[in-house]
Every structure is written in C-alpha cells, then in structure tokens.
Amino acid sequence: xxxxxxxxxxxxxxxxxxxxxxxxxxxxxxxxxxxxxxxxxxxxxxxxxxxxxxxxxxxxxxxxxxxxxxxxxxxxxxxxxxxxxxxxxxxxxxxxxxxxxxxxxxxxxxxxxxxxxxxxxxxxxxxxxxxxxxxxxxxxxxxxxxxxxxxxxxxxxxxxxxxxxxxxxxxxxxxxxxxxxxxxxxxxxxxxxxxxxxxxxxxxxxxxxxxxxxxxxxxxxxxxxxxxxxxxxxxxxxxxxxxxxxxxxxxxxxxxxxxxxxxxxxxxxxxxxxxxxxxxxxxxxxxxxxxxxxxxxxxxxxxxxxxxxxxxxxxxxxxxxxxxxxxxxxxxxxxxxxxx
Amino acid sequence: xxxxxxxxxxxxxxxxxxxxxxxxxxxxxxxxxxxxxxxxxxxxxxxxxxxxxxxxxxxxxxxxxxxxxxxxxxxxxxxxxxxxxxxxxxxxxxxxxxxxxxxxxxxxxxxxxxxxxxxxxxxxxxxxxxxxxxxxxxxxxxxxxxxxxxxxxxxxxxxxxxxxxxxxxxxxxxxxxxxxxxxxxxxxxxxxxxxxxxxxxxxxxxxxxxxxxxxxxxxxxxxxxxxxxxxxxxxxxxxxxxxxxxxxxxxxxxxxxxxxxxxxxxxxxxxxxxxxxxxxxxxxxxxxxxxxxxxxxxxxxxxxxxxxxxxxxxxxxxxxxxxxxxxxxxxxxxxxxxxx
DNA sequence: TTGTATGCGTTATCAA
DNA sequence: TTGATAACGCATACAA
Numbered sequence: 001x002x003x004x005x006x007x008x009x010x011x012x013x014x015x016x017x018x019x020x021x022x023x024x025x026x027x028x029x030x031x032x033x034x035x036x037x038x039x040x041x042x043x044x045x046x047x048x049x050x051x052x053x054x055x056x057x058x059x060x061x062x063x064x065x066x067x068x069x070x071x072x073x074x075x076x077x078x079x080x081x082x083x084x085x086x087x088x089x090x091x092x093x094x095x096x097x098x099x100x101x102x103x104x105x106x107x108x109x110x111x112x113x114x115x116x117x118x119x120x121x122x123x124x125x126x127x128x129x130x131x132x133x134x135x136x137x138x139x140x141x142x143x144x145x146x147x148x149x150x151x152x153x154x155x156x157x158x159x160x161x162x163x164x165x166x167x168x169x170x171x172x173x174x175x176x177x178x179x180x181x182x183x184x185x186x187x188x189x190x191x192x193x194x195x196x197x198x199x200x201x202x203x204x205x206x207x208x209x210x211x212x213x214x215x216x217x218x219x220x221x222x223x224x225x226x227x228x229x230x231x232x233x234x235x236x237x238x239x240x241x242x243x244x245x246x247x248x249x250x251x252x253x254x255x256x257x258x259x260x261x262x263x264x265x266x267x268x269x270x271x272x273x274x275x276x277x278x279x280x281x282x283x284x285x286x287x288x289x290x291x292x293x294x295x296x297x298x299x300x301x302x303x304x305x306x307x308x309x310x311x312x313x314x315x316x317x318x319x320x321x322x323x324x325x326x327x328x329x330x331x332x333x334x335x336x337x338x339x340x
Numbered sequence: 341x342x343x344x345x346x347x348x349x350x351x352x353x354x355x356x357x358x359x360x361x362x363x364x365x366x367x368x369x370x371x372x373x374x375x376x377x378x379x380x381x382x383x384x385x386x387x388x389x390x391x392x393x394x395x396x397x398x399x400x401x402x403x404x405x406x407x408x409x410x411x412x413x414x415x416x417x418x419x420x421x422x423x424x425x426x427x428x429x430x431x432x433x434x435x436x437x438x439x440x441x442x443x444x445x446x447x448x449x450x451x452x453x454x455x456x457x458x459x460x461x462x463x464x465x466x467x468x469x470x471x472x473x474x475x476x477x478x479x480x481x482x483x484x485x486x487x488x489x490x491x492x493x494x495x496x497x498x499x500x501x502x503x504x505x506x507x508x509x510x511x512x513x514x515x516x517x518x519x520x521x522x523x524x525x526x527x528x529x530x531x532x533x534x535x536x537x538x539x540x541x542x543x544x545x546x547x548x549x550x551x552x553x554x555x556x557x558x559x560x561x562x563x564x565x566x567x568x569x570x571x572x573x574x575x576x577x578x579x580x581x582x583x584x585x586x587x588x589x590x591x592x593x594x595x596x597x598x599x600x601x602x603x604x605x606x607x608x609x610x611x612x613x614x615x616x617x618x619x620x621x622x623x624x625x626x627x628x629x630x631x632x633x634x635x636x637x638x639x640x641x642x643x644x645x646x647x648x649x650x651x652x653x654x655x656x657x658x659x660x661x662x663x664x665x666x667x668x669x670x671x672x673x674x675x676x677x678x679x680x
Numbered sequence: 681t682t683g684t685a686t687g688c689g690t691t692a693t694c695a696a
Numbered sequence: 697t698t699g700a701t702a703a704c705g706c707a708t709a710c711a712a
Contacts, residue, residue: 052705
C-alpha cells in the first residue's frame, strides 16, 4: 500500500495537518517537528497522490493564462488545438485556459498582454519574445508565485520553470541529412532564412551547416537570403536568388515563407529540377509537397507541444517536479509525401 | 460547476447510491427510477469525474495481465519499458502489471499462458497470435467481463476492445518513399521479408509495392526471400540472394533479421554500394546505420505503444470510451542517421 | 504552534 | 429495491 500523509502523520506522531504544513512549506511548524516529518516522509518515499490533490483543489478554479504570437500564423493553430484539448481533459479538475493572441514579436505588446492578466492567473504559458523586458516580467511573476512555462521558444537566463518545445539545432541537422539524401549528396544550395534575429532559426542553420561541413562537401551554398517569415518577401527574395545564381538546384527553407519561396521556384519554371527541404507542415507546405517540389519537411509536432505544455503546467501546479534541466523536448518528426 | 452524481441524485429525488447503481448498471433498481435517473443524467450532460473514480477504486487492486512474444526480441524490450513506466505512474491507483513472456508465435503456448492468469486479471493486454484459438479465448474472456486490448498486432473479428499499434500498410508506403529518395528512384532491389504468414509483414509489403508501382517504375525487384525473423537465416538467405542477383544495389528489409542481412552485405564486400531501408531501431540496426549501410529506418515508437496501451487499459477500466473504430494508431516515425 | 473536522466525487457496505 | 454512511488522499478553515 502506498505512503500517504495520514500514514506519515501516524508514524511521526503528529497530525495530518502538521504533515501537510511541512510538506507544502506553509510554515508555522517547530523545527524539531519539521525535521522529524521530513525524515519519515523521505524514508518512506512519500509521493503525493494526484487524484487526491486534484479532488481537493477542485474547490478553487485554476487559471492557465497564455500569450501566443499566433495571429496569422497557421503553425500556432495546431499548438492552440493541442492546448484546448488538454484543457478540456482537465476541466474535471477546475482548469480554465485563457489565451491571448498577438501578431508578430513586439515585446512591448507582449508585456502589455501579460499585464492584462494581472493577478488572475495561476500559471503563465507563453511563447516569449527574446527581450529583456519579457525576461524581467517573467522573473517578477515568479516572485509573486506565478510560475512561467515557455512554449515553442525558450528565453534563457530567466526564472521560467521549464521549456516545452523542439530542439532546433537537431532539427537543422536532420534537415541536412534529408536534403543530402534527396539530392544524392551533390547540389548547389540556396538557403532561405526566416530571420537571423530569431534564435530558433539561427540554431537550425547552425545544425544544418555543422552536418553539411562534416559529411557533405559536394553540397555547395550558392546564396542566402531572409524572408522575415513573410510569403511576399519570400517570393521576391527567392526569385532574385534564383536569378542571381541560376545553377541553384536545391533550397533549404529555414522557417515560414515556404509558400512564397515555392511560388518563386514555380514561376521561374524550374520546379522540376529543384529539391526543397522545409520545416513544419502547414497546409500550403503539404500542397507543395504533393506537387513534388518539397521533398521533405521537418515537423515540430505542434499539437503535442500545446497538449503537453498544458498538462505539464497542471502537473507542476499540483507539485510534480519538472525535468532537472528544465527542458521537455518534443521530438522532430521527418515527413515525406507518403506520410500524408 | 460540473455535474456530479450528488447533483443528479438531488434533482431526481433519489440517493447517490441509486444513481450509482443506475449509471454503472449494477441492477437492483426499479424501472421507473432508472428511467428518471438516466433522463436527468442525460439532460444535465453528466460526465464522471476521473479523480473521484480513481480515488475511490484505490481500495481494490486492479490487475493488468499481459502476454507478449518478447522472449529474444529486443523490439519488445522497449514496449515493456513503456508498459512498466505507465504502470508505475498508475501505482497510486492500485494498478498492478503482470507480464508473461513467450518465445515465438505458438498459439497453443499463448493460450496456456492466458489461462494461467485465469480470473485473477481485470484486463488482458496482448500481442495476439493470429489464430482462431486465441480469437475464441478473447471472446470468452469478454463474456466473463474481462476486456482485451491488443498491442502491436491486432486480431480481427474478435471481441477485443481496441488495438494500440502502428499502421503497417502506411509504414510500407513510407519505407518505399525513403528508399526511392535514397536511391534517386533508380535501383535493383532485393526484398527481405520476415514471414509472409505474419499479417503486419504482408501489409508492409503491400504498402511498399503500391507506392513502387505507382511512382517508381525504375526500381526493379531482383529477388525476394524470407528471414523468419532470425538473424542466422537472414544472413544465409541474403548471401544467396546477393550471389544469385549480383546487380542488386538496394535492400528492403521488412522485419527482424536486419543484423544478419547486413552482415551478409558486408561479407560480400558490397556495403559501399548497397542502400538498405529497414524497420525499427534496435541497437544492432542503429549500428548498421552509423556504418552508413542502413540509410533509413521506419520506427513504430515501441515505448509509446507500451506506455499508451497501459494508460488506455486503465482509462477503459475507469469507464472512458475508446475511439469508435477501436484503433489507437501510434505513428510511424522516420529515422535517419542524424536522428541519433 | 498544533490538532480536528469537513468536503472534493466516486464506490462499497450496511441497514432499512 | 432503496438510502445512509464510510472510505479513498489531500487541502483548508477553524479550534485549541
């Protein structure tokens, strides 16, 4: 039979209330008693029973507040779907999810949205802009006892409790492996960056280049450009790249703007000869895959990211530990045409 | 606030016990009362609270009995690891997991192992041999109120509650896509079957051939052989295949025996020129991948299969519905060298 | 500083 | 055939 608060209370010769105070650091316990209780809890290997906790806290509502740069970004629709499914599964336990959406990555805007929650949330679940303003805000919330979990993007050197998302560096490595496989390890490659200011994009490129240098000397980089995650800009810049380096026969698209870049390839009339590798599988990318242009795409399991993030937030609220390194990695997923 | 048994009891003017008897079909309720209770439950949209259930059933031990052909099959080690992790997470709720291992696919042996559990289990979790004997056994258990969940392999036309595992046909399709990508869509292909008697293996081959015919006319099949999932046989037959059809420069290995087949390739001194696509990522396969022989492998997420199966078994015991089609698909996962 | 009582939603046991 | 009541493990308001 498992170890309960009741049992610990009996064995250490105190009341259940006292054990609860010790184990949840509510204070008002003499040092001697505290030591004794901790010792027995440790010795017996106490682990709190989730069902019991869940049932008892149900009297209160627990609010998960979320701020996402999801406006106009179909990738985030899947993340939100996962979050909502998880929240519904937890509605039994009094969980309520409140999502605030924003467009783009303006730190000031994001800070304002966080403030709008004020003290009404129990946990913050956020795709943070990498900015000191946000860093400080997260730390301030932590002081007030509101933990933050980052989703899809991390923000280092902050007091966030944990990060849920993919390993971007490894994603870049895998992308390189797939591009090499699709081209037979020999290509003239154009690189279409999203934004060199976005950490995840740079990490992907780093991973890609590492494998390229290490294993594929016959893949030459012709040119590089940036889309700023915008299809129109992507279209324009890709067209210019293809004009300037007509020998290009492969493209590595690091972030959003896949549709624009592919349209440029098609307009250029070279879609039969060009091999494209991308990230994520938003509908327009799948379309380009069915057309035979995109040969492989590396996905981040956005649904799983959202789903797991909410579940982890709740578990954390219930007192469950997060991984020691504060990272919950959602695996990169290779997809080719046959997967759809 | 959510709908509880208590609330239903109050509204329909009966006691909680009566509502419980109606909703859980325990009988001993007059028809009039039953109708009334069901009606209000329906009207209010009652959904049982999992935490409450979990807490309450803790008084009993719930036993999940499992029979797996895991003996000498490293693939199943991962499945068992997932099962054990899930069972530990559920130990709070009185879940106990009991695994019986067997070697190979003898239906008689399997039936005997199931019988050894007798009435001591609450759920059967099994990788069934596709045989009428087992089919009947599953149906008999269902009659006695012991539900069966199939894991990794399904057994059709039986009263099993649900199947947890991969889509083998789709796995074959994806394997073909990867092999085509790795060979540039042009190859002389040897096919190494596991056993044509195993349903999953045939399905993989069917999926593979479908895509091959549909999209890759320049991949020619030189020869086919069977390994019976044994490395020694695989070694021997592959060697003969390579001798008989020396033009072979690609291998599709449908099931176990990867290590044996690869050793034959290496012994033949042609490992630099042959492209191999396999299933699963047992240690010896990863080794062959690092050597550059195996170019891609399609995995079934065995850990997840085991983990999910146990969780689903428990949820089902608690009254949660399974998907309408009775299938919980665990996705195929493409892995290349860079994934490790 | 410590102990006791009550309730969360469900199931199970007795008594009626 | 029904109803009342006591668990399950935890949190908490209140009493001591």
